[in-house]
Every structure is written in C-alpha cells, then in structure tokens.
Amino acid sequence: MVETLAGPGSGEVEDLTASDLLALARGSKTAEDRAAAELLEVAARWADLHPPESIHTAASFTVAGCEHEEPIAGPGTPLVAEFCIAELGTVLGITSVSAKKLIGHALELRHRLPRLWAQVHAGRVPAWRARAVAEATIHATPSLTVEAARFIDAQVAAVAARVGPAQLDRLVAETIKRFDLATADPAADPEDGYLHVDPRHVTIHDQDVHFAGTVRLEAEIDLADGLDLQRALAHGAATQKALGSHESLDARRAKALGDLARTQTALDLHGSGFEARSARTSTTEDGSDLPTAREVVLHAHFDATLSGDTTIFGPTGRLEEGQRLLLLEQLRSWCGDSHTKITVKPVIDLNQPKAAPGYAIPDRIRDHVILRDRTCVFPFCSRPARGCDVDHVTEYDHDAEAEGRPQPGPTETENLGALCRFHHRLKTHSGWRYDMVAPGVFEWTSPHGHCYRRDRTGTTALDPPDPGPPRISSPRR
Secondary structure (H helix, E strand, O other), X not given: OHHHHXXXXXXXXXXXXXXXHHHHHHXXXXXXXXXXXXXXXXXXXXXXXXXXXXXXXXXXXXXXOOOOEEOOXXXXXXXXXXXXXXHHHHHHOOOHHHHHHHHHHHHHHHHHOXXXXXXXXXXXXXXXXXXXXXXXXXXXXXXXXXXXHHHHHHHHHOOOOOOOHHHHHHHHXXXXXXXXXXXXXXXXXXXXXXXXXXXXXXXXXXXXXXXXXXXXXXXXXXXXXXXXXXXXXXXXXXXXXXXXXXXXXXXXXXXXXXXXXXXXXXXXXXXXXXXXXXXXXXXXXXXXXXXXXXXXXXXXXXXXXXXXXXXXXXXXXXXXXHHEEXXXXXXXXXXXXXXXOOOOOOOOOOOOOOEEOOOOOOHHXXXXXXXXXXXXXXXXXXXXXXXXXXXXXXXOOOOOOOOOOOXXXXXEHHHEEEEOHHHHHHHHHXXXXXXXXXXXXXXXXXXXXXXEEEEOOEEEEOOOOOOOOOOOOOOOX
C-alpha cells in the first residue's frame, strides 16, 4: 500500500528516499484532513435528515422518556432528533457522547462559524482546530449569541491554523464583554460591574491514570485560598519529614493534599474556631474517636490464585469507577487506615444463572449482571454498569401470569443486561433491538439494519464489507 501511495516512480518500500517519505507523509496528512472535513459535512447532513419533526409520528407525543428535541450546539443552530445520534456513533465506532459532540461541532461551524467552516473545506484549516473553536463557542458561559459567535469567527478565521487554547479563551472573554452578555454582579468592583468569566475550577483527570496509580489535578482558585493551601501543604510536607519520611518534597506535598481531602470534613465547625474533635466525642491518643470524613465506595477487583493454603493476589487490578488501574499496594495502604471501612462481598459465580419471580430485580441478580457486563452493553458505550439500569432484554409481560400464559421476559440473568439511561430509552422507544445470544454476549440491530456484537472484550461490527461509501457533493456554505 505504501508503494501505491508513494506514486509512480517511487520504487519499492525499501527504495523510498527521505524525500519520498516526506512527500508520502504530506500526502497522507492532506488526505486525513480532507476526510475529517468530509466527516463534518456528513455529520451536518445527518442532522438535516433528523429534525425534531422526524420524531413526531402522531399529533400528540406524550410517552414519558421518549425521544425529544436535542440542542447540541449554540443558539441559532437547528435542533436534532436525539436518537439519531446513536446510529451515527456506532457506524463510526465511537460512543453516543462523541457522536453528539461531532454533530454539534458540525452544526456550530456551518451555522455560526461559516468562515471557519469554509476554510476547513478549502483545506486551509484542519478540522480538529476548527472543532476546538466550535467547542469553545458552544460551551461559553454565558451563551454566545449568533452575532457574538460571528465576531469570533471573523477574528479567528485569519489565524485559525495557529490559534491556541489560551488565545481562544481570551477571545471568548473579550467577546462576552464586547457584546455585553455577562449579567451584572453587584458584588463586583463598581468600576467594572460585571463578572465576565469565573475561572475558578478544580478538575481531577481521573480517566488518565498513570501506571504508578496517580492522576493529575488542575485547579484555579481564589488567591487567598491558594495561599492558605500553599501553607497547609508546606506544613503537611514538613510534618511528614519530621516523622521520618524520606520521600521527595513533591511526593510529600501530594500526600499532604490527600490527607486534607480525607480529614477536613472531620473538623468541628460548630464550636468556636476550628477544633479537630467535637465536644460530643471522647478523645484517644491514636485519634480513633474521629468520625469518618466521608464515605467513598470503591469497587476493586483483583485476580487471585491459590498456592497451597495461601491466596496470592496479582499486583494490579481495576476500579469499577472509571475502569481505572489500581495497584495492590494502594489497596493495602487504604485498608491499613484505621478510619477505612472495608466490606468484603461474597464471590459471585458468573457461570451460575440466577432467576427470581416477578418483575423486581433482587440485589444478588443485579450484582451478577453488573459484574458480568461491567459497562452499558450498547455498542461502544463505556458507562460503568453499576450506574446503569438493568433491563429485561425480552420485555417482561405484566399480564402473562393473570392470563395464564408463560412469561416471555423472565427476571433471570440470561434475560437481563446493563443499559445506561440514554440507551435504555433508545432501546425502549426507537427501532434499535438486541438479543442475548450467550451469557453476557449481545447482538444489536440498528434501525438501518447495521448489526453489532457486544461482549466483555468490546464491540464488533457484524455487517458484511460494503463496496465503499458514496462521495458527497461540495459542502453547503
């Protein structure tokens, strides 16, 4: 394939010169940008095919939980029928959330950032850069009017190929002030009178776990709070060193921040000042009378083997929350904390089916389904199963018993699957259908006939190869 892409006269792969490879790299990047621009056009046209009117099949539409109009871009862009998002996402092999973002970016660019949209299709701006601008204008606070978005479009169009996040943030803030979009803040400086953008935030990047079991934290806080936190971390790090810690200063500061998170709610805020113990509790030297700062429930899973009478755990496991990596040493340190409550649940044999009479799903069956499925079983969805609904794959018939008929959708593990709320509504109120072909193995069929298999390893498309997609005409301006 490389020989073909390199063009005539390039020779075999091993004969490619440095110039040939550079030319091939540039051509591949150009083709990638062209395909990304075309995908944005496809997403916009897919939205055109699914306006809100497409979901109204009767004069009145009052079924609770049914599809509804879905605003996914800024003011002035058309609404989209919610459930169309899922089919585009599965065809692309991405989540419904990612598909929603793709369609939203396409509509934002086409309707509110037309200059940037034109530059993307002219090949002057990569699609990913344009989508970054669209993401900023969609989620600006307060919302940008069409005129404000067009102002940003005009400012960015000339420099879009090199504008960075910081410059874009400043431009959005300037636009909010220029168009007088912020509401008056009586507490603000009278000479200013407006709180344009509140930059305060604390973001924990818990989906990006380092192999050492750490996550990044990013924050923007008040100056006074920052100085107080700086002193608290310095004090905590110094205390650890005085107690014999040989870790680096950075590591001790990080541990001090964790200690603050675990202990700050144990402070008594009702008496005079901040005291470490409430007057209603007795004190002990080891501090065992302190109440638990908060209850955090984590579900950890480790592989284990038997060596004689000894259970040997693997060095790494996973947390259900966020499907994050967990080190055995971390779990041991948590368990060693005197204020940590550990609950060990019985091992569930996932090979043993379970059933219950009636429609209600007992906890033992719910836990079985959660542990078997791990996530929502809709194609490409990754929402943890513990926060999902447990759905009867074949609908439970509430009238079957009274009418003397066999129950078509019994409450048993081989007829139950974990579905997040969005995909549960999608399955119930749209043309999507699925079956369980084996325990924990589901086959889905979309309204347009695309088929997917979903199991513990992920999603596999079952459609036969097609001869190739049709080409689309030049994009609308």
